[in-house]
Amino acid sequence: VYRVEAGHVCIYKMMPDGRRQVIDFAYPGDMIGLGALGTHAANAQATVKTRVRYIPISVLHEVVRTDARLGITLYEAVSQELLAARELLFTVSQRTATERLASFLLALSRRSERRGEDPLEIVLPMTRADIADFLGLTIETVSRTFTKLRNEGLIDLEQCILVTIKDVEALAELARGGHASKA
Amino acid sequence: VYRVEAGHVCIYKMMPDGRRQVIDFAYPGDMIGLGALGTHAANAQATVKTRVRYIPISVLHEVVRTDARLGITLYEAVSQELLAARELLFTVSQRTATERLASFLLALSRRSERRGEDPLEIVLPMTRADIADFLGLTIETVSRTFTKLRNEGLIDLEQCILVTIKDVEALAELARGGHASKA
DNA sequence: CGTAGGTTTGACCTTTTTCAAAATTAGTGG
DNA sequence: CCACTAATTTTGAAAAAGGTCAAACCTACG
Numbered sequence: 001v002y003r004v005e006a007g008h009v010c011i012y013k014m015m016p017d018g019r020r021q022v023i024d025f026a027y028p029g030d031m032i033g034l035g036a037l038g039t040h041a042a043n044a045q046a047t048v049k050t051r052v053r054y055i056p057i058s059v060l061h062e063v064v065r066t067d068a069r070l071g072i073t074l075y076e077a078v079s080q081e082l083l084a085a086r087e088l089l090f091t092v093s094q095r096t097a098t099e100r101l102a103s104f105l106l107a108l109s110r111r112s113e114r115r116g117e118d119p120l121e122i123v124l125p126m127t128r129a130d131i132a133d134f135l136g137l138t139i140e141t142v143s144r145t146f147t148k149l150r151n152e153g154l155i156d157l158e159q160c161i162l163v164t165i166k167d168v169e170a171l172a173e174l175a176r177g178g179h180a181s182k183a
Numbered sequence: 184v185y186r187v188e189a190g191h192v193c194i195y196k197m198m199p200d201g202r203r204q205v206i207d208f209a210y211p212g213d214m215i216g217l218g219a220l221g222t223h224a225a226n227a228q229a230t231v232k233t234r235v236r237y238i239p240i241s242v243l244h245e246v247v248r249t250d251a252r253l254g255i256t257l258y259e260a261v262s263q264e265l266l267a268a269r270e271l272l273f274t275v276s277q278r279t280a281t282e283r284l285a286s287f288l289l290a291l292s293r294r295s296e297r298r299g300e301d302p303l304e305i306v307l308p309m310t311r312a313d314i315a316d317f318l319g320l321t322i323e324t325v326s327r328t329f330t331k332l333r334n335e336g337l338i339d340l341e342q343c344i345l346v347t348i349k350d351v352e353a354l355a356e357l358a359r360g361g362h363a364s365k366a
Numbered sequence: 367c368g369t370a371g372g373t374t375t376g377a378c379c380t381t382t383t384t385c386a387a388a389a390t391t392a393g394t395g396g
Numbered sequence: 397c398c399a400c401t402a403a404t405t406t407t408g409a410a411a412a413a414g415g416t417c418a419a420a421c422c423t424a425c426g
Contacts, residue, residue, distance in 0.1 A: 013273065017360045021273040035265040064254055068247055071254025075247075078261045082218040085268040090196065090204040093275045093319030097414070128373065136276030138415060143374055159423080160373060177200040280382070311405065321383060326406055342391075343405060 001057055002032040007050025008125040012133065013042050022134035024084070025126060027111065035078050047125050092136040095177065100135040101145045102174040105155070109165060122163040184240055185215040190233025191308035195316065196225050205317035207267070208309060210294065218261050230308050275319040278360065283318040284328045285357040288338070292348060305346040 009026040023042060026032050032044060032052070064071040091103050105122065113119035124131075132142045149155045154171050156164035165171060192209040206225055209215050215227055215235070247254040274286050288305065296302035307314075315325045332338045337354050339347035348354060 013269065015273070015277070015360070019277045019360065021269070021276055023269060023272075035262040061255065064258075065251050068251045068254055071247055071251055071258065072244065075254065075258050075261060078258060078265060079218040082261060082265045082268060085265060085272060086196065086204070086206060089206075089268060089272045089275065090198070092272065093204055094198070094202045127371095139373080140375085140416080141414060144414095147374075177198070177202065322405080323384085323407085324382060327382095330406075 001034060001055045001060060002044075002052045003055060004028050004030050004032065005051040005053055007046055007048050009044050009046050009050055009052070010126055010130050011042050011044045012130075020133045022130055024081075025130075025134070027115070031077065034074075035081055047127070047130070088134075095175075097135075097137055097141050097145050098148065099174055099177060100137065101131075101142065101149065102154075102171045104131065104135060105163060105165065106168075106171055106175050109168070120165045120168070122165065124161050124163060128160075184217060184238045184243060185227075185235045186238060187211050187213050187215065188234040188236055190229055190231050192227050192229050192233055192235070193309055193313050194225050194227045195313075203316045205313055207264075208313075208317070210298070214260065217257075218264055230310070230313070271317075278358075280318075280320055280324050280328050281331065282357055282360060283320065284314075284325065284332065285337075285354050287314065287318060288346060288348065289351075289354055289358050292351070303348045303351070305348065307344050307346060311343075 004026045006028050009030075009032060010022060011024045011026060011032060012020050012022040014020055026044075033042070060074070064074060091100055095103065108122045108124075109119045112122060126134075128139045128142050131137075132139045135142070137145075146155075146157060149171075150157050152170075154165070154167045154174075156166060158164070187209045189211050192213075192215060193205060194207045194209060194215060195203050195205040197203055209227075216225070243257070247257060274283055278286065291305050291307075292302045295305060309317075311322045311325050314320075315322045318325070320328075329338075329340060332354075333340050335353075337348070337350045337357075339349060341347070
């Protein structure tokens with residue numbers, strides 16, 4: 001189990017045939033590998049300079065034995081991850097490419113807000129390939145969809161890395177599955 | 184939290200726009216709602232006559248306070264669900280319709296085997312709609328894919344409910360993403 | 367300045383969805 | 397037990413979404 005101190009980490013699973021599923025993106029303060037008891041179920045790769053802190057599982061076990069309430073906390077943390085995984089499952093399973101990207105951007109926006117940053121100025125530390133493998137799309141479709149959102153005036157794009165949300169409401173409407181009102 | 188005693192339950196999440204994500208199918212002995220601490224995050228619907236046993240969450244908390252090792256057990260159970268959710272995520276996200284159905288049938292087959300039943304004779308207690316919303320496909324595509332697998336000689340279909348696996352290896356090859364060898 | 371990696375764009379093709387209708391299955395009352 | 401109705405499943409044809417292949421375009425870095 002690790003804890004991200006600085007930077008940004010992309011957590012993914014590789015398949016024998018080369019296909020990849022990105023499971024999550026971890027920001028400073030996030031824990032990695034909580035659900036992977038015993039088996040090392042996933043890989044992780046830093047996308048920028050990153051510092052992590054390692055916490056052996058044995059320590060976790062020890063801590064839980066000392067205080068049962070922490071067992072509950074641990075349980076709640078994994079439950080939270082489970083909830084997120086199912087949310088992503090729904091996004092990938094039932095939504096169109098545009099809806100997926102809109103959801104993704106809104107999730108990043110909410111994350112920024114929670115961290116006390118500007119929720120309308122999103123920095124993307126990950127590559128298009130990471131986003132594609134996260135949302136179950138191809139690089140090309142991700143790129144095209146970014147362009148489409150830009151042309152529709154919902155976002156601004158600078159250097160493929162900085163996204164400015166110009167119309168949160170329309171984006172949210174898209175993510176919800178409705179049709180954007182703007183042309 | 185519930186425990187299925189008899190029958191079969193379909194666990195799903197409804198979205199405001201009517202879209203539905205089936206999260207899992209529960210068989211006798213399976214627990215439902217483990218990851219849903221506090222918020223009632225999902226619905227469930229019996230597809231056949233079903234009996235469940237209700238276990239209040241407060242009892243769980245009590246038990247954990249009594250014995251910390253059970254906290255670990257609980258944690259492991261949710262981790263297991265997390266693993267399953269991510270496996271499904273991958274299936275839905277990266278695989279074709281045929282591969283998804285093949286994976287699904289193989290998963291059911293393995294489940295049958297674990298339960299000591301014939302792994303090659305699978306009864307489908309759920310409807311095509313349930314399967315479709317589980318795999319992120321439409322009813323029509325599910326039906327067509329069943330037909331395709333039947334025509335290719337990998338399975339037999341009786342009354343839309345009983346599936347006989349005729350070529351496990353080819354099915355597994357499909358689920359892995361390879362091309363079936365048979366015409 | 368030139369190269370390498372990542373991104374965008376274009377044209378075409380495959381897969382899946384959509385809409386519509388036929389066929390099967392299940393349930394109900396005679 | 398059989399006929400009738402409702403629901404589910406299967407099949408068909410057309411349309412749309414996304415994928416694939418290929419090339420051009422940045423951007424950062426040496």
